[in-house]
Amino acid sequence: MGNNNSIQNDDLRSVIVKSLFRVVVVVALGFFGINLIKESASDSRFLWIGVVFIAAAVFFLAYSVFLAYREYQQMTLPKTENSQEAEVNNDAIKNYAEDDIDTKSDTDIACDEVVALTVIYEDYISKASLAKEKSSPMEGLFGSKSSPKDSPCHEDFYSALKDKLNSFVDVGISQESAMSVIAYIISSSTIHRKDTLVFPMMYAAIGLIEPLIDKVDASQAMTIADFFESNYSKSDRLPVQERVYKALVIRSREET
Amino acid sequence: MSEKAKALKNRNSSAGSILKKYSMVIALVVVFVFFTLLTEGRLILPQNLSNLLLQNAYVLVLGCGMLLCILTGGNVDLSIGSTVCLIGALATQMLANTGLPAILIIVISIAIAGVIGIAQGWLIGYVHIPPFICTLAGMFLFRGLGRVVLDSKTIPIQNQLYLDIFTRYINIPGIDTEDLKVSAIIFGVLAAIIVTAGTILGRIKKRKNGYAMENGTLAYIRVALIDALIVVYSIQLANYKGISVMLLWIIAVILIYAYITSKTAFGRTFYAVGGNEKATKLSGIDPRRVYFSAYLSMSLMAGLSGLLVAARIGSVNGDSGSSYEMDAIGSCFIGGASAYGGSGSVVGIVIGAILLGTINQGMSIYGLDNNWQYVVKGVVLLLAVVFDVVSNHKTGKS
Numbered sequence: 001m002g003n004n005n006s007i008q009n010d011d012l013r014s015v016i017v018k019s020l021f022r023v024v025v026v027v028a029l030g031f032f033g034i035n036l037i038k039e040s041a042s043d044s045r046f047l048w049i050g051v052v053f054i055a056a057a058v059f060f061l062a063y064s065v066f067l068a069y070r071e072y073q074q075m076t077l078p079k080t081e082n083s084q085e086a087e088v089n090n091d092a093i094k095n096y097a098e099d100d101i102d103t104k105s106d107t108d109i110a111c112d113e114v115v116a117l118t119v120i121y122e123d124y125i126s127k128a129s130l131a132k133e134k135s136s137p138m139e140g141l142f143g144s145k146s147s148p149k150d151s152p153c154h155e156d157f158y159s160a161l162k163d164k165l166n167s168f169v170d171v172g173i174s175q176e177s178a179m180s181v182i183a184y185i186i187s188s189s190t191i192h193r194k195d196t197l198v199f200p201m202m203y204a205a206i207g208l209i210e211p212l213i214d215k216v217d218a219s220q221a222m223t224i225a226d227f228f229e230s231n232y233s234k235s236d237r238l239p240v241q242e243r244v245y246k247a248l249v250i251r252s253r254e255e256t
Numbered sequence: 257m258s259e260k261a262k263a264l265k266n267r268n269s270s271a272g273s274i275l276k277k278y279s280m281v282i283a284l285v286v287v288f289v290f291f292t293l294l295t296e297g298r299l300i301l302p303q304n305l306s307n308l309l310l311q312n313a314y315v316l317v318l319g320c321g322m323l324l325c326i327l328t329g330g331n332v333d334l335s336i337g338s339t340v341c342l343i344g345a346l347a348t349q350m351l352a353n354t355g356l357p358a359i360l361i362i363v364i365s366i367a368i369a370g371v372i373g374i375a376q377g378w379l380i381g382y383v384h385i386p387p388f389i390c391t392l393a394g395m396f397l398f399r400g401l402g403r404v405v406l407d408s409k410t411i412p413i414q415n416q417l418y419l420d421i422f423t424r425y426i427n428i429p430g431i432d433t434e435d436l437k438v439s440a441i442i443f444g445v446l447a448a449i450i451v452t453a454g455t456i457l458g459r460i461k462k463r464k465n466g467y468a469m470e471n472g473t474l475a476y477i478r479v480a481l482i483d484a485l486i487v488v489y490s491i492q493l494a495n496y497k498g499i500s501v502m503l504l505w506i507i508a509v510i511l512i513y514a515y516i517t518s519k520t521a522f523g524r525t526f527y528a529v530g531g532n533e534k535a536t537k538l539s540g541i542d543p544r545r546v547y548f549s550a551y552l553s554m555s556l557m558a559g560l561s562g563l564l565v566a567a568r569i570g571s572v573n574g575d576s577g578s579s580y581e582m583d584a585i586g587s588c589f590i591g592g593a594s595a596y597g598g599s600g601s602v603v604g605i606v607i608g609a610i611l612l613g614t615i616n617q618g619m620s621i622y623g624l625d626n627n628w629q630y631v632v633k634g635v636v637l638l639l640a641v642v643f644d645v646v647s648n649h650k651t652g653k654s
Contacts, residue, residue, distance in 0.1 A: 035430035137645045200535035207539065
């Protein structure tokens with residue numbers, strides 16, 4: 001409830017700031033326009049420039065009123081039950097992602113599938129660290145090749161993960177396990193986001209969860225989609241991740 | 257570890273990360289104060305402050321283009337100084353001999369720069385010629401062509417419209433007077449409002465989406481400082497000749513590149529290729545297209561710089577644009593772009609370029625020999641790259 005109030009306050013503040021900003025722009029355009037028209041007696045060119053400024057001010061004013069009305073309408077719309085439920089679920093997966101995977105005990109980890117993935121991820125991280133340690137500081141500098149970024153461990157990780165996920169699908173993975181696997185893969189990339197050596201391949205690996213999306217139900221898909229959206233904005237998503245996100249959104253709408 | 261020790265460690269590490277994050281800003285402030293004291297305040301005279309940005313317009317414009325190349329893996333473009341010369345030479349010759357309208361000449365010149373970018377981008381992206389070799393060849397090729405076009409002479413620019421498009425000072429009748437250009441102050445206040453509104457809205461949006469946010473007090477202190485700087489700078493400009501059109505060109509380029517690199521998926525692809533090319537491919541991006549785009553954008557910016565520099569100096573000769581590539585590369589590395597690729601920002605480049613400009617101008621006003629300026633610039637650049645290499649090797653993160 002408190003969270004909802006805070007969001008509503010944020011919305012109101014956002015509308016106020018935007019409206020004030022628009023008023024300043026309209027006043028500035030009008031101010032310049034009027035002054036230019038006043039000076040048109042000395043040079044007729046100023047008349048037309050002034051008229052353009054005034055026209056822009058009028059147009060922007062009308063547009064601002066329209067936007068303010070639309071924002072106010074959106075702000076006063078009641079929240080749907082689904083979105084409230086999604087918020088709760090989102091907190092759950094966030095907690096999953098915020099804890100370091102290494103600190104989880106075996107009982108915390110939902111299934112054998114995730115245990116198998118943990119082995120692949122830990123192996124990758126240790127091999128990447130080793131490649132980094134073995135490299136000299138000059139490797140990879142100014143576009144030179146043979147840096148830790150070019151180590152085969154990155155592709156090995158991707159292939160191993162791909163094979164493992166395919167085997168899960170072939171055998172027939174349960175709904176809960178599919179959810180855990182997807183959550184593990186997405187949250188692992190989030191946890192290692194600042195590690196520029198392993199993050200890119202972990203992020204690319206998100207594309208491998210596509211065959212598992214059909215295995216989760218609509219509310220689970222919504223939970224994952226919300227988590228994904230709150231961690232990776234639209235500009236962060238490369239084509240594969242965008243495709244996965246869209247597939248999750250479509251799945252989340254299928255049964256609701 | 258006790259709770260108290262953990263809290264202390266967290267506080268130290270957050271103080272350390274803030275210091276690291278703002279190290280270039282701190283360096284800029286220190287250098288600025290140092291040269292202000294050394295020159296007995298002459299550095300902050302309105303005319304010198306106005307010139308600080310205008311003389312470094314080419315560094316800011318070229319630096320934005322160079323950032324995209326560096327992001328793709330620490331690659332650089334060595335040909336841009338020569339491209340500046342060639343485009344400037346073509347524009348001045350067209351202005352002097354063809355009778356075409358200035359605006360058409362500007363469009364043609366930028367289009368020729370685009371053709372250069374397409375050629376280099378194709379060679380680097382699709383033929384896989386190493387960027388260093390390709391652009392080194394371009395450096396000789398375009399410099400030679402520029403001198404051929406100029407016939408080894410210095411060609412002055414006499415077309416007033418062309419000069420106005422790049423160098424005129426904004427003077428709004430009824431608002432600006434001979435002594436005070438009020439339009440500059442209005443512009444500064446508007447810019448400050450935009451920065452403040454942008455920060456507030458950005459924080460609201462982040463909180464709404466549940467994204468991580470920096471400390472609110474710190475963010476608002478930073479905005480207050482930036483606003484104060486903008487307003488003080490605009491007052492200084494108002495006391496000189498007002499806002500130059502060239503400043504608007506610079507701001508436009510900076511805003512476009514800042515938007516592309518931080519707010520678009522297209523911009524993200526440059527960081528991705530610099531992070532890991534194979535992973536980028538698996539994420540659905542064609543790295544060849546990314547290299548192509550980076551070098552195309554770089555040449556377009558070199559073309560624009562050629563036009564800006566020609567207008568500012570008022571003439572072009574065979575040495576125009578010499579070592580400009582080094583200034584652009586320097587501003588990127590000083591501004592925090594990683595020589596390994598995948599890391600860097602437009603804001604960093606602006607800080608790096610202003611830092612280099614302050615050093616140049618401060619030494620000029622102080623009366624130090626021009627040769628020493630190269631020595632100091634070299635040392636600053638070396639320090640920036642060594643800092644990048646050491647911090648990267650120490651942490652494994654760029």
